[in-house]
Amino acid sequence: MALWPTLALGQQLPPRQPTPQPAPPRRQVTDVAAPPPVVFVHGNGDSSALWINNLWRFEANGYKRNQLFPIDFIYPNARREDARPEPFRSSAEDQTRQLAAFVAEVLKATRRRKVALVGSSRGGNAIRSYLVHGGGAASVSHAVLCGTPNKGIVISDSLLAGSEFNGAFPFLKELNAGPDDLIPGVDMMAIRSDKNDKYSQPDARFVGAPGKPTGVGYDASELRGARNVVLDGLDHREVAFHKLAFAAMYEFVAGRAPASMFIAQEPLPVLNGRVTGIAEGVYTNIPVADAEVEVFEVDSRTGERKSALAVHRKVTGEDGAWGPMVARPDAHYEFVLRMAAQPVTHTYRSPFLRSSDVVHLRPGILGKGDESAAAIVAMSRPRGYFGVGRDKFTLDGKVPPGINDGVPGASLGKLAFDANPRTVVAVLNNEVIPTRTWPLKDNHLVIAEFLN
Numbered sequence: 495m496a497l498w499p500t501l502a503l504g505q506q507l508p509p510r511q512p513t514p515q516p517a518p519p520r521r522q523v524t525d526v527a528a529p530p531p532v533v534f535v536h537g538n539g540d541s542s543a544l545w546i547n548n549l550w551r552f553e554a555n556g557y558k559r560n561q562l563f564p565i566d567f568i569y570p571n572a573r574r575e576d577a578r579p580e581p582f583r584s585s586a587e588d589q590t591r592q593l594a595a596f597v598a599e600v601l602k603a604t605r606r607r608k609v610a611l612v613g614s615s616r617g618g619n620a621i622r623s624y625l626v627h628g629g630g631a632a633s634v635s636h637a638v639l640c641g642t643p644n645k646g647i648v649i650s651d652s653l654l655a656g657s658e659f660n661g662a663f664p665f666l667k668e669l670n671a672g673p674d675d676l677i678p679g680v681d682m683m684a685i686r687s688d689k690n691d692k693y694s695q696p697d698a699r700f701v702g703a704p705g706k707p708t709g710v711g712y713d714a715s716e717l718r719g720a721r722n723v724v725l726d727g728l729d730h731r732e733v734a735f736h737k738l739a740f741a742a743m744y745e746f747v748a749g750r751a752p753a754s755m756f757i758a759q760e761p762l763p764v765l766n767g768r769v770t771g772i773a774e775g776v777y778t779n780i781p782v783a784d785a786e787v788e789v790f791e792v793d794s795r796t797g798e799r800k801s802a803l804a805v806h807r808k809v810t811g812e813d814g815a816w817g818p819m820v821a822r823p824d825a826h827y828e829f830v831l832r833m834a835a836q837p838v839t840h841t842y843r844s845p846f847l848r849s850s851d852v853v854h855l856r857p858g859i860l861g862k863g864d865e866s867a868a869a870i871v872a873m874s875r876p877r878g879y880f881g882v883g884r885d886k887f888t889l890d891g892k893v894p895p896g897i898n899d900g901v902p903g904a905s906l907g908k909l910a911f912d913a914n915p916r917t918v919v920a921v922l923n924n925e926v927i928p929t930r931t932w933p934l935k936d937n938h939l940v941i942a943e944f945l946n
Contacts, residue, residue: 529748530610530635532557533600534564535593537615537641537734541779542566543767543854544614544735544876547757547945550848551740554758555748561604564852565596566779572616575656576665582773586658586665589620594628601633610636610747614734615693618642618684618715619658622669625677637677638743640685640734642715644675647693649709653701659693661710674719682720683746685739691715691730692879692903700903721746727884729902735877759823759847766817767853769810769831777856781814785833787855789819794826796917797842797928804830816855823847826928831855837939842920842929844945858939867910869931871940873920875905878946880922887922889942922946 532552534545542564549562569584576585584592600609611634613621618639624630625637646661647654654660661667669675676682686694694714698706715733716722723742725733733739737755744752769785771778789806790799805827806819821827822845829841836857846853864870873889879902880887887893887907894907911918911931920927920942932938 528561529557530608531561531563531600531604531606532610532612532747533593533597534562535611535613535617535620536565536567536570537613537617537731539571539777540614540876541570541770541777541854541856542852544731546850546852547735547737547877548612548740548743549850549852550757551737551752551755552744553848554754554756555744555752557748559849563596563600563609565593567592567620568779570779571776572658576658576663577656582776582778586619586623589616590623590628593620593624594630597624597630597633608633608635610634610638612638612640612734612743612747613642614640615642615730616658618644619665622675623665625680626669631677631679634677634680636681636683636747638683638685638746639715639717640739640743641687641691641693641730642684643693643710644684644717645670645710645714647701647708647710647714648698653698653703653706653708675717676719681746682717683723683742684715684717684720685723685725685733685742686713686715687728687730687733688712688724688726690727690881690901691733692901693730695901700901727881729879729881731876731905732878757847760849761823763821763823763846764817764849765819765821765846765853766815766851767855768814769816769833769855770814771833772836772857772859779854781810781812782833783810783812783814785810785814785816785831787816787832788830790828790830791822792826792828792842792930793928795928797826797828797919797930798917799828817851817853821846828930829855831857833857837937838932840929840932840938840940842927842940842942844925844927858941860939861908864908864910865934867934868913869911869934869938869940870908871911871918871920871929871931871942872906872908873922873927873942873944875922875944877944879903879905880907885923889920890918918942920944 545564573580573583647659649661692700769782771782788804831839839858881902897904922944927942
């Protein structure tokens, strides 16, 4: 019996409410004196794949892999109005129930009484709701909320009306009704930016209403009465996934500073993950069956394949798993994903230093106007935004259009190219990813995905 609902090739599920998160693999941890197991809770539209660096750093500092549990919400995107059902999107209550079921399975698997919860952005909403409304306080020792809009992205009767992220509407209004945000018996911490979080801004520019007040300030992601850590210059995503954010959350949960913030390399990393799909224009975390994945080792300077033969190939089954694959920690890879009704997606990645089972694959999405190009290459930064003046980033030696100045707010940039195959290099600070163009007329899309 499959643990996950499955999409066969070309099939869409009918609209329905998310079902409880399936049980993670049974894992045994018996040392009750050890720091608690950690459950990582991703944000809006995301998946557990975003936690890969945090997982590696926890492992490099003594946590066993079987103590770290990243959840995947089935429908990761929030409803536009929390109280109104919307296909393939989740309410705050949906996510609360799914998190509660997942924590119960983690406690059963590890034979521990409590877990620590670490959430990014919307993941913190699920954590707070679980602690307040879902009976989670008895099962949680620590809660770390990173960039979570605890006061709301807005407090407004007109902007984001009815949204889970609006402090004037029931979900956040109820959570914020008390004199503070503390939960008895749970150590609480919030990690936030100084002024660089796009969702903690006095101006409503990032919710489509520039010049209008949001009703919140730069401190919108603080927790009243809790320990609040401010990481200057980091953006909305980086306050969860940057190495400085890791250092803060690790010390808070483990009770000691990390020995290192670097990721210790393994000789032969084993990689795995799931192929997931798209429904009505939004990503889901539902595995896709009958998707073909090929992995090629590529030249670290040109992105050209070192061999016409893939180092790994698999057609996914009901669980969506595309691996396992034994990798080399010094190798650059091209992942080719073919699935029904989506572009053939070529994702170029930096070397994987350690093993991971959250190397999830999603198809790329063509944007408005892309169809007029001969080839499209995008650079994607899932764990942060591109900061003009803060970061060094280029695609083919240029800064792509559409990346805003000021507060970092874009995680994707792209350029169009002609039909002649060639190398296109993406750069983000010290991370360099070479790619090759592929013809759009044959439904190919290219993405350079940064790890940092």
